[in-house]
Amino acid sequence: MNLLLKSVCRGGPAAALCCRSVACGGVVMPERTKLKFMDKVPTLKKVRREMKRLKDISGPERKLNTFTTGHYGIVALGGGYLHWGHMEMMRLTINRSIDSRTMFAVWRIDAPYKPITSKGLGKRMGGGKGAIDHYVTPVRYGRLVVELGGHCELGEVERVLSEVAKKLPFPAKVVSRESLAAMQQEEAEKLLNNQNPWTFEQIAVSNMLGIRKVLSPMDLRHHGRFAGKFRVPGRV
Amino acid sequence: MAATLCSRFLPKQSWLPLAHAVRHGSKAVTRHRKPVHFLKQKLLAVTEYVPPRSEGCARNPRVSHTQQDSRVVAFLSKQVKATFQQSKMIAVVQNNSTTAEDMLMLKHRLRKHDIFVKFFPNQVMRDYLANSKYSNMELLFIGPTVLFVSKEPKVKEMLQILRGSPQMVLIGACVEDTLMSRQGILQYSQLPSLATVQGQVVSGLNVLTSQTAAMLHRHPAHLSALLQQYLKQRSEGTSEVGIPESQEATTT
Numbered sequence: 294m295n296l297l298l299k300s301v302c303r304g305g306p307a308a309a310l311c312c313r314s315v316a317c318g319g320v321v322m323p324e325r326t327k328l329k330f331m332d333k334v335p336t337l338k339k340v341r342r343e344m345k346r347l348k349d350i351s352g353p354e355r356k357l358n359t360f361t362t363g364h365y366g367i368v369a370l371g372g373g374y375l376h377w378g379h380m381e382m383m384r385l386t387i388n389r390s391i392d393s394r395t396m397f398a399v400w401r402i403d404a405p406y407k408p409i410t411s412k413g414l415g416k417r418m419g420g421g422k423g424a425i426d427h428y429v430t431p432v433r434y435g436r437l438v439v440e441l442g443g444h445c446e447l448g449e450v451e452r453v454l455s456e457v458a459k460k461l462p463f464p465a466k467v468v469s470r471e472s473l474a475a476m477q478q479e480e481a482e483k484l485l486n487n488q489n490p491w492t493f494e495q496i497a498v499s500n501m502l503g504i505r506k507v508l509s510p511m512d513l514r515h516h517g518r519f520a521g522k523f524r525v526p527g528r529v
Numbered sequence: 530m531a532a533t534l535c536s537r538f539l540p541k542q543s544w545l546p547l548a549h550a551v552r553h554g555s556k557a558v559t560r561h562r563k564p565v566h567f568l569k570q571k572l573l574a575v576t577e578y579v580p581p582r583s584e585g586c587a588r589n590p591r592v593s594h595t596q597q598d599s600r601v602v603a604f605l606s607k608q609v610k611a612t613f614q615q616s617k618m619i620a621v622v623q624n625n626s627t628t629a630e631d632m633l634m635l636k637h638r639l640r641k642h643d644i645f646v647k648f649f650p651n652q653v654m655r656d657y658l659a660n661s662k663y664s665n666m667e668l669l670f671i672g673p674t675v676l677f678v679s680k681e682p683k684v685k686e687m688l689q690i691l692r693g694s695p696q697m698v699l700i701g702a703c704v705e706d707t708l709m710s711r712q713g714i715l716q717y718s719q720l721p722s723l724a725t726v727q728g729q730v731v732s733g734l735n736v737l738t739s740q741t742a743a744m745l746h747r748h749p750a751h752l753s754a755l756l757q758q759y760l761k762q763r764s765e766g767t768s769e770v771g772i773p774e775s776q777e778a779t780t781t
Binding site: 345347348350351372483486487488489491492493496497504506507508509511512517520521522523525527528529 | 556557558559562563565566568569572573575576577578579580581582
């Protein structure tokens with residue numbers, strides 16, 4: 294695991310010369326510029342079948358939703374599972390299009406680790422849980438999937454990234470650092486300047502009119518903004 | 530099999546997840562969009578995002594309306610300017626549903642006293658007044674207004690005629706560059722004519738001097754009155770003496 298030292302950018306006369314960190318808009322090229330190969334199956338001593346735990350897809354991504362090294366990337370606008378086929382598609386398309394001397398691409402998701410079982414075709418119900426069929430990576434709304442950086446502009450990478458984004462199993466969008474920050478700030482501002490005196494959270498938490506009869510625990514957590522893995526548009 | 534059959538009919542608009550959900554409800558996270566309970570739909574409708582109103586947007590649409598027909602507006606504003614320059618009295622009256630017949634009668638009566646009835650659009654009036662010295666009159670021009678203009682300030686006659694038509698409400702008037710309210714106009718009409726007022730002013734100024742003259746003359750006047758009285762008494766006395774003398778003369 295790479296430990297990236299965060300450089301604290303202090304202003305002043307020397308800033309223009311020595312401050313070349315990524316946060317200040319500088320470009321730091323990594324050693325391997327292309328997307329690395331992802332294993333189809335994780336290397337584990339003990340292979341265990343797991344429960345579905347669909348909550349790993351629902352709701353917003355709270356931690357891995359900001360840029361680290363790159364400047365442009367794909368952000369997920371819905372929940373879903375990425376399997377090895379998706380990752381191969383991404384890897385091949387992006388590696389083909391980037392110039393390895395000036396641009397670099399970085400994975401922001403892990404290799405598939407969650408086992409998905411399948412009973413096989415035509416089998417009757419019963420007889421225990423099925424065998425592991427394949428592995429997937431869960432992705433939530435707001436997660437960054439892949440990052441691009443280097444000495445390049447948005448116009449150059451936008452074409453490739455949008456092609457990749459269309460093929461993903463969830464709705465996705467090409468973003469830059471600034472546009473993602475703007476998106477997140479807009480959502481935060483909407484929360485503050487909402488003129489409606491009634492909010493979903495207030496009514497659900499205080500169980501006004503016994504509305505919790507028709508609400509689920511997810512509604513209490515996500516305040517009506519998410520329905521399953523989908524982000525309900527227009528909800529604040 | 531019933532379960533699989535039922536699953537096809539799930540995504541209907543009017544299907545309510547009441548009894549069916551208990552039998553074989555789907556999980557919380559599904560591939561399809563789950564039908565939302567009607568009460569939850571209502572809750573979502575009530576708690577929708579309401580953006581803050583920006584003030585600039587509300588004001589802008591009003592500005593564009595005055596750009597229409599600039600030539601007509603220019604002509605009207607010239608007419609307004611001319612009326613203000615020529616007339617000494619300008620009364621603003623609000624007409625509430627006056628019939629054409631009543632309007633005609635009113636115009637006839639006013640015309641006899643050389644008062645003209647003018648109609649101008651409020652917007653044109655306000656634009657003209659804002660740039661002129663009559664800017665305080667802008668407030669009067671709200672609603673259906675009519676102008677009564679005349680060269681001589683004939684307030685009393687105008688009030689008498691307006692008393693006859695109750696639906697015409699006098700709001701205010703500008704008489705000889707003085708803006709007056711309704712009460713002010715009534716008081717103005719009750720003022721006496723200029724000659725009498727002048728006479729009153731002159732007499733008032735002369736009061737002091739006449740009083741001092743009278744005071745100065747009091748002593749000599751008193752003295753002369755006393756002397757006259759004395760003379761009168763003396764003449765009466767001599768005449769009394771004379772009368773007996775004459776009587777004596779006559780008798781003798």
